[in-house]
Amino acid sequence: MSSLSQRIGEALGIPFARLREAGGQHGVRHLTGTLADGRDVFVKAGASPDGESAAAFAAEANGLRWLAGADGGPPVPQVIGVSAEFLVIELIGPQENPPPGAARRFGADLARLHAAGAPAFGAPWPGYIASLPLDNTPLDSTPLDSTPPDSARANREEPDWAAWYAERRLLPYLRRARDQRALPAAEARQVEAVIARIGELAGPPEKPSRIHGDLWSGNVLWSAGRGWPIDPAAHGGHRETDLAMLALFGAPDLAEILRGYTETVPLAEGWRARVPLHQLHPLLVHVCLFGLGYAPQLNSAARAALAGRQG
Template sequence: MRRGVLDDGREVFAKSGPASEGFASEAAGLRWLGEAAAVPEVIDVRPDRLVLSWVRQEPPGPPAAERFGRSLARLHRAGAPGFGAPWPGFIAELPMGNSPAADWPAFYAERRVLPFLRTARLGSSDAALVERAVGRLAEVAGPAEPPARIHGDLWSGNVLWSGGDGVLIDPAAHGGHRETDLAMLDLFGLPYLDRVLGAYREEFPPAEGWRERVPVHQLHPLLVHVVLFGGAYRESLMSAVRRVLAL
């Protein structure tokens, strides 16, 4: 990853690495999110590189946080054709299925949680509890909602503050449940998160009980962290599992 300047004077951010579908997936997600939200411009994408416009960052503050909350609400309201996406999914370097599913609980179970559970190297008793939680998804997911246009990996490091708003980077974009993005912000924190959520609620109120459902949407990112970093995230995962089972 490096910063550069093109011949026409534009500042860019370039990623490079072994050829894979990951860069094309990220570019497709950025372009799709960019129809409704602030994202870097995709300048060039090839199997082994991705070149984006440079984002000039600034310190966040309450006005920017509130503007970002409203922007995120509008992004989610922009919607998606279905649950999933027409491009391959990735989170970090890990592939994810994006093929469609009939509803969000099925998509979340079959394309997100269960595939990562199979590679998380949990003990049999822990894995059984995760499977029990997955079995309750249809029951605890809350009121059915149409597919939202979501970032899919919305931790604080993927929000850059620029131009008085939040700019989205490194998406795992797909048609999903909007509470997934809200739960990711809650999981890893964000400056002025209370202001973000307050403005979001004014623009596009989540369904009643959304805060109680936060651990449902945290099962997948916590499993991803168990796969990537091992047992350090096991207790956080199992805490979320127990909270889901208690709903």
């Protein structure tokens, strides 16, 4: 521990007054500590500086900084330092149950975060979700073997979210689940059917929103009357994705979150019927990470998405 605290302190240019273990997840150590200047921090440390955790730390730092740049969005932990070996962020606390009004305020904050927008679907950095790589590359509708004249380039359609979601979120994890033999053929065929109809199931076109990307209930901390999103897989995406993630594992006071959101920025008609569509990616991630136990829930979401109804 002393060598780790010394290395991080030297990299930050300020020593630790205290650093202690706080658990871990996905092969990453979690620690809490206090810097010599009195700031309380949360530390993630990888097993080795050349491992996958290095890319994950960079992705999380990029995401936190990008989310923090949205005017009126929810508060996010400040990034204090990041390297191939560690990520140091502001420690949020003390934790509390959402007090009255906090959930509604978080919904309004989230709406403003999404409204800050993004240049494209995707992000300019490689992403991670849990311990899995996340391809954030925007789609290019121009064929690789041709370059259109300026007039054609100016008038061509940009790739929409539906195509991007299928190519960058559903297909890679469907392939991974199959390769790991973690998904029965029947469930895989249901996801394939969704992908085949993705254009008609995705709803009206929307511009890229600035989204958290992994906003399940455990990634929202409640402190000082505010909801603080943590552990982002941030990218330019569809705003309904964050709301569907909140619903997936039962965020507290979800109805109030949605009330605050829609009072600030209305949602497109039919958004409730599209919740299962947006839940397919995180469920595929869970199949890849944890196996067959999530296959029935994935199958149910795929069937609901195809039927155009809320799961």
